[in-house]
Amino acid sequence: MTNPLISVILPVYNREKYIEDAINSILDQSLDNFELIIIDDGSVDGTVSKIRTYTDNRIKFFQNQKNRGVAFSRNIGIKKARGTFIALMDSDDISKSQRFAKQVNIFNNNPDISICGSWMEAFFSGKLIKQPELDNQIKAQLFFNCSINNNSVMYRRKALQNLFFDKNFEHGEDYEFWIRASWKRKFYNIQESLVRYRYHDGQLTQIFKNEQEKIGVNLRLALFKKINYSQEKYPDEILTKFLEFRNYFTLGEMQLFLTWLDHLRMKNLESAIYPAEEFSKVIDRFRKEIIFKVFLTNKNKEITKGWRIKALKYLHPSEIIEIVKSKLKLRIKRV
Template sequence: MKELVSIITPCYNSADFIEETIQSVLHQTYENWEWLITDDLSHDKTIEIINKYNDPRIKLVVLEKNGGAGNARNKSLERAEGRYIAFLDSDDFWYPEYLETMIDYMQDHHAELVYCNYSRCDEKLQPILKVFKADRIVTFHNLLKTCRLAPVSTMYDTKRAGKFYFPIKSKREDHVMWLNLLKVITEGHPIDKTMAKYRMRENSVSRKKKNIIKDQYLVYKDFMGFSTLKSLYYTANWAMNGFMKYSKIFN
């Protein structure tokens, strides 16, 4: 029997985009999944749209208090029963072969974590930057200098690695979580195939690089326990690599 994969999705006021996200999951060629959606108290039609779909694999919980994406992901992770953990934000998109290809690779290569290429798109899912390539093995040490892992394009095996949660006190919670995971496993494997679309929304916090330098510094200082000098060194590397990551215009 095929192993169960748990899809982790936080959502908040995603009515303009979540329909495409839902369709991308329903069209997956790998069908043994549970989709754990945690709504962070949306006040638009997000919940109404999700509830239109009568699929028992879609499991929606609505929080009583807004707590941010990291907290919402953790609430989904607490309920997750699958061996494999995949992340899909409520405005992103997977190609139909995403789950099947990722799981097949993990099983064939005994990999604990895999990541693939993804397209960086505007709000209409049209490419605006070059495809982000999964072009190298990821380790704890090289992930300190730049975060190559995006939730939309990464999957890990809880049977071999355990289950990892997001620190709710960090605005860079995904980077901290990946680093904690890579303290436990040796490496993450790349799959050089584009199977996901990341929607770069104009108001996205992750795009305001100048505003999160301090938050990134705290990744190293507070969460990794590095010295001030070492934290500054890695923050500078992250900033430089981040500039290169987002400066390569598609056209």
């Protein structure tokens, strides 16, 4: 029997309200040479009953004996996949009918690209969830957040052979997966929405938001550590304060953080771990983000006016001018 072109991996847990929409959006694809691998992760509602109503022989249905988590279920699908490409899908989203055709077209015309995502749009509001287009842009954005919409991804199966989702990063496993993939292969994001994204209270991203943020900070620090800076001089405890921007930090700690950013830029130029231009943009963005939070917001209530005045000595003159201009604009808006 000839292997399918695409293996679609669809883990599901208690999604009786949405699972039919998700399945139908795959079965209605304009490119129909695929297998749909559905892994039920111990659902206790009517999800399984709805899946069993389908008779399409392209559907391969598997059940975990108990709830094991989305990373475990996706890995089951990866191991069972036979297609040239693997497409990821979430059980409460909808893939637009041209999604597979457009992604396969990217691969056919760009043999160096191994991973292809796209934008997504939210149900009801139509808000676009955009991601950068090119490989260097996508990899640089990983320093801030996951720059691949996981449920829009298709990738070459052989290019990421033996790469699986790590259950140790549950609720942030997709971010960690794409960081590991970024060291091996080239990315691309199609600059249009190919997936409709459902936003609701039952989503794991909403339930485990705080855990995801903590995992994200640890993953970003791990990326920076590839540059091999002195962790004794720049300890995680202080750097995390700024990346999370939750706990009070001293003027000395702020100086240390800004020095760390300059140090990273120089170390990367020496070691060439990351493309210099894109990495420099990452550093500039981090610096600007922290300065904005310190001087133009009240996110950290313990930072006083006197504290801010003393902190000005750590800024470049151009940054001070930009702060003054921004404050003036805010005042004009309030009038």
